[in-house]
Amino acid sequence: MTGRVFHTSDWHLGRQIGRHRRDAEFDAVLAEIVEIAADFRPDLIVHSGDLFDSSRPGLDDIVRAAQTLRRLEQVAPVVVVAGNHDTRNVLTFLEFILNDMGRQDRTQARVRFATDARPDGLLIAEYPAADGESTIRIGALPYLHPNRFAYDFADPATATAAYAERMRAVQADVHQRLTSGARPDHLLVFAAHLFVEGAVPSRSEKPISIADDYAVVAGALPGVVYGALGHIHKPQAITSAPFPAYYAGSPLQLDFGEINDTKSVVLAEIAPGREPRITTEPLTSGRxxxxxxxxxxxxxxxxxxxxxxxxxxxxxxxxxxxxxxxxxxxxxxxxxxxxxxxxxxxxxxxxxxxxxxxxxxxxxxxxxxxxxxxxxxxxxxxxxxxxxxxxxxxEPDPEAPSPCCEETLLSAAIAGSGLDGIDRSGLLTAIPSPEGVR
Structure with a gap:
């Protein structure tokens, strides 16, 4: 029993470098991603967050995302996890567009979005593998901002606990729902957008989101056959996790902190009871x-x-x-x-x-x-x-002529210096004669 998972992440569509847009580069690397996915023939495609760079993406970037996800869904079903740059409204709109303007059953949609981390909103989905003997069962955890715990979760104790401790409880809930009712033929996959302890950032991420207080302990992650992680832009394996977990990273070098990073996607062949076969396929598009x-x-x-x-x-x-x-x-x-x-x-x-x-x-x-x-x-x-x-x-300023004699006289009077030190020769000739005064 084997299944295939194609893992990509952190596209950050709309990201500029300086004042320059990179539309042609994004088009090229997204086409490359679709081509690699088609060659790999996965059973499931996972995007682990940050489709966009801005919470209010431009129309061109929304269209670019929709067109690429449409092409990917023709290869295999797609699950997109919300990242810290994504917003629920934008992803819900994308889902509406891709879901035949809302006319399809959401549970049967080829592209599904995980935007809610609350227990009744978690995305737990199953996808049959091509071998006909196994099923990929995925539990997806979108990015959780620390402030969300204050109003999205019922337990008051979580409002004051450290972020990593609160995330541990949320992950435990995802794990419980993922494993509940799981059968021997199920291949369990955990997808999340978060900063795992031990990960090496590229420093092109938002600094506050990779602070030490936000690092989740790797050992607290659910014990599944593959972990598809997003948020860190440097592709890497998390060796401290109790199961194979990878950051796919961003598909383009996003800033000069990433000049030595080789960008890639992850190809995972998974099976129960044995180590998955993981291949990172380099991406060559982009300047x-x-x-x-x-x-x-x-x-x-x-x-x-x-x-x-x-x-x-x-x-x-x-x-x-x-x-x-x-x-x-x-x-x-x-x-x-x-x-x-x-x-x-x-x-x-x-x-x-x-x-x-x-x-x-x-x-x-x-x-x-x-x-x-x-x-x-x-x-x-x-x-x-x-x-x-x-x-x-x-150039001389025509609006700022030299001070006239009256201005000089007034300035001297205000300063209390009288007429001492003022050149009277030009001053007297400039003062109107009594005959000229009305």
Missing amino acids: RLVKLEGTLDEIAQRAGRVGDAWVKAVVKAEASNPHLGETLQKMLPEATLVIIDEIRPGAANRVLDRSAAAEELPGVDELLRSYLDDRGTSGVGLDRVMAAFGALCD
């Missing part, structure tokens, strides 16, 4: 993320090997270079410069006390450049903005 660090000369030596990639450049320089973005772009004609950091000796420890070191204060142009760079404007675009700013600074 590379490259970090270049050094002086301009050192970066120039590596530039020829970069090619078509997203690039973060950390440039060590003795002095500020107003045309740094343009210079780098000429070195890297096929690449897209996402981040440019200019590192100068002593710049990080600059004294900002004017009385102590006036010459060390950054100028307005330098402050503006730093601000724009932090806000995502970099490269050639940043150079053009700074050039325009410089041109504006050089």
Whole structure:
């Protein structure tokens, strides 16, 4: 008796890199995922959470998800677990669209969504394996925000317990429902979107969601034949779990913390009473993320090997270079410069006390450049903005003429200095004569 599970996760549709959308890359990697799934011929496809990057995804990303799930359901039934970036309303709408506008029986739908972790809302489903002898029985646990325990679960004691302890009780409930009524031919699969103790994050996840207080003890996970985990973007096995459990990871490198990660999907052949056969199939679609660090000369030596990639450049320089973005772009004609950091000796420890070191204060142009760079404007675009700013600074302001004599006189009177020290020669000629006063 064997069953096949195809495991993918954390698509994060809509995720940008800097200010750049990655629609073409997502289309390519999703097509690759569908192709691998078709070749594997699984009995069940599991997506373990975070279909989208935003809780309010754009229409293009909703359509992209719907079309891909429709293609996957033609390969095998699909179970999608809600992640911390997903919202119940969006996934319910997707289910409505994929379920023939609500005309099909939800329990018979080819794509089902696990969005509720409450006991009466948990998704426990069965799917027959192709061998005709076994059935895959899956229990799915969507992401649970710590605040949800205060109003979604009846036991008051869970409101003050540590997150990991509360999750242990929820997992125990999933396990109890998963195993209740299970037959010898059932292959039990646990799918969840959560941070398991011992997992290695890529640091492209939301920092608060991978804090130590949110780490679930691996030993508390239900003892099943395969665990399909989501939430961590780095593909990996959780060796401390009492059963084979894997993070499929994100299909694209999502930021420069993942430049060394090889993205993949998981192919699991499972059977009762023996270790599953696990294969991770690499994904090759998408542009590379490259970090270049050094002086301009050192970066120039590596530039020829970069090619078509997203690039973060950390440039060590003795002095500020107003045309740094343009210079780098000429070195890297096929690449897209996402981040440019200019590192100068002593710049990080600059004294900002004017009385102590006036010459060390950054100028307005330098402050503006730093601000724009932090806000995502970099490269050639940043150079053009700074050039325009410089041109504006050089132009006289027609709305701010030199102070007239009356203004000078009034300012002196307010200051209590009288007319001492004021040049009266021009002042007297500018004051109207008594004849001119009405």
